Amino acid sequence: MIYTNIALGTASRTGQTLAGIMAWMIEFLTVNSKPILQVLVLPGLAFTLVFALVAVWFERKFLARAMLRVGPYYCGGRAGVLQVFADFIKLFLKEMIIPDSVNWLFFALMPIMVSFVPGLALILIPFDANWVLWDIGSLGLPMFLAIMGIAPLMPIFAGWVSNNKYSFIGAWRVAYMYISGEIPIVICAAAVAIMAGSFNLVKIVEAQSNMIFAIPQFIGFIVFFIGVLIESERTPFDLPVAETELVFGWRTEFSGILFGFTMMAEYVMLQAW
Template sequence: MPQLLIYLIQAVVLCLVVITGFAYLTWLERKLIARFQVRIGPNRAGPFGLLQPAADAVKAMFKEEYIPGHVDKFVYVLAPMLALAPALIVWAVIPIAKGVPAMGDVNIGFLWILAITGVESFGVILAGWSSNNNYSLLGALRSAAQMISYEIPLGLFLVSIAMLGGTFSLVELVETPRAPWEWIWIWIAFPFFFTSILAETNRSPFDLPETENELVAGFFTEYGGMKFSMFMMAEYINMITTSTVVSTLFFGGWQGPLADRYIWLGPVYLFIKVLALLFLFIWIRASISRPRFDQLMRFNWKFMIPAGLVYLTVSAVITVFLK
C-alpha cells in the first residue's frame, strides 16, 4: 500500500511538472515566434509576460463548456482526454537521472513508447469523427493517415537504436557506454527521426490535421474552452515528451559532466537538452511553410520508410559484426 501511495505522489508531481512545462512552453513559443517575426510577444501579464500562461488558463477554465448540438456527445467529450492522456503516460519510463526513471523501469520501454504513441491518434480521429463537421472530418482523416504512416519510420529507427543498444529499457540504454563511431552512426538517424516526430506530433510543417489555412482548425474546429485547451495541452506536452525521448535516445538523456556523481545534475542536463530540441521545434514552425498532404505522404512512403529500412539493415549488420 505505501508503495502505491508513493507511485501516486510521483505521478501527481510528474503531471504537475509536465503541465507547468506545457504552460511555459506556450509562453516560450509565443515569445520566440514573436522574435522571429520582428514582434515583441506577450508582455502585459507580469514581468516579460510570465503570467500570460496563468491568464490563459484562467480564461480557458472560465469559458462556457459548450457542446454543439450536432455532435456525438460521449465521444466528443472523451476525445480530448484520449488525446491528452497518452502524452502524459509516455513519461513513465523516461529516465531523468542516473538510475532514476520518472515512474518505473520497465524492460520494454521502447515498446511502451511505440504503443502509447499509437493510442494518441485515437483522440484526434475520434474528435474529428464526433464533431460531425466536414473540416473536422477532413482533419481527422488526414491525421489518421499521417500519424499511422509516420509511425512506421519512427518504429524502424527506434528498433535500430534498440538493437544497437542491446536493450529495450530506456534506463539501461542511457547508461550503456558507446563508442564514438556508434554515436556518429546514431546521430545520422537524428534528422530522420526528428522529421517523423514532427509529423507524429502534428507540428509545423506537418500540422496538416489542423491547418488553419484550409481546415480552420482541423479536428478541433468544434471545440472550445477547456476541451480545446486539452488538445493544445496534448500537442505541447507531446512536444516535451518527444523531445525528452529524442534526447534520451540520441543525446544521452540525463548524462553530462559530473552527472554520475551528483544525481541532481541529471534533470538539469535533461532540461537543457529538451529546451534545445523545443527551440528547434519552434524555429521550424516560424520558418517554413507546409507541404501539401499528398506530398507529405509521398515523402513518407517513398523516402522515409526506405531510409528507415536501409538504416535498420545496416544497424543489424553493425550489431552482429562489430559489437
C-alpha cells in the first residue's frame, strides 16, 4: 500500500511537471511567435535553403544556355527542376571522410561556420519596416559589413585545417580575391548610405520607395554586382576552385554533408549580399 501511494505521488508530480513545461512552451511560442517564424522561415533557415536550391537550378540553366547546352535534366524532365533536390539528397547520403592528418573537430566545424557566418548577417536585413529580426538602428550597415568582412576568413581557415597543399593554395586565392572584392563593395555601400542619409538599413530601404538607388548610381551598382560575384566565387571569378590545377580549391578534402555545407555557403553569401 505504501509503495502504491509513493508511485501515485511520483506520477502526480511528474504529470504536474510535464503540464507546467507544456504551459511554458505554449506561452513562449505565443509570445515569441514572430521571432521564431523569422528564424525558421523568413529570413531564416527555410528561406535560405529554398533560395540555395533555386539559385543552383537557375545558375545551371543560365550557364547551360550561355554554353549552348541544356544542363542536367536527369530528374524533373527537360527543365531538370528536381535535379537540385536529387543532388541535395545525394550529398547528405554520401560518406563523410575525415583525413587522418587533420584535427577532426575543426575539420568538421569549419564547413558549418562557412555557412553560418554569412547567414548571421541575414538577421540584419529588413524585408519590411516591421519584418526585421534585429534592428540596431544606425549601426545596421556597419554591423552588416563587419559580419560580411569576417565571413571570408572561414574559407581560409577551412583550407588551412584541411592540411592539404591544394586546399591551402585555394584558401590563399580566396583571400586575395576577397580583399579585391571587399573594398569596392564597402565604397558602394557607403555611397548608398550617403544618398539615404543614414546607416540604418530600414531607412535605407524606405529611402528607395520612390526610386531605387541603382538608377542614379548605375555605375556603382555594376561595381557592386561584380564585387558580389567575386565575394561569392561565382563565374567568372571562380579562380580559387580551378579544377585543372587545384582539384576543387579549399573544398578538396571535404566530402558528404560537409561538402554540401561548403557549397551552400556560396549561395548564403550571395543571398546576404
